[in-house]
Amino acid sequence: MVGEAQLRAQQPRWGLWLPDEEAYGRLQLGAEQEPATELLEGELPLLFTIASSRVSISQAGELKRRTLRVLEDGAAWERPAGSEYTLSLMLVQGGIA
Numbered sequence: 001m002v003g004e005a006q007l008r009a010q011q012p013r014w015g016l017w018l019p020d021e022e023a024y025g026r027l028q029l030g031a032e033q034e035p036a037t038e039l040l041e042g043e044l045p046l047l048f049t050i051a052s053s054r055v056s057i058s059q060a061g062e063l064k065r066r067t068l069r070v071l072e073d074g075a076a077w078e079r080p081a082g083s084e085y086t087l088s089l090m091l092v093q094g095g096i097a
Contacts, residue, residue, distance in 0.1 A: 043084065052095055064091055 055063070067089060 060091065060093070067091070 049079075071087070
């Protein structure tokens with residue numbers, strides 16, 4: 001899990017859930033009374049998101065190319081003494097129902 005040590009340090013009982021009040025099922029991370037919003041959307045370099053967009057096939061191709069360029073740019077920042085981060089991306093056609 002991304003940033004597992006940081007998450008467990010904040011709250012050892014965190015997990016994933018779909019809140020009842022969400023009509024379209026927005027996946028949440030954290031404890032039910034204390035979502036991890038600040039940890040994952042704040043200034044720390046941690047990110048957990050699932051997003052969707054309605055775009056044309058050509059726009060999806062452009063999104064893929066731009067994303068790959070960002071990853072290539074980031075590879076140039078590599079430093080032997082730097083902290084290790086893992087990034088996983090998946091672009092698929094279709095939605096989450």
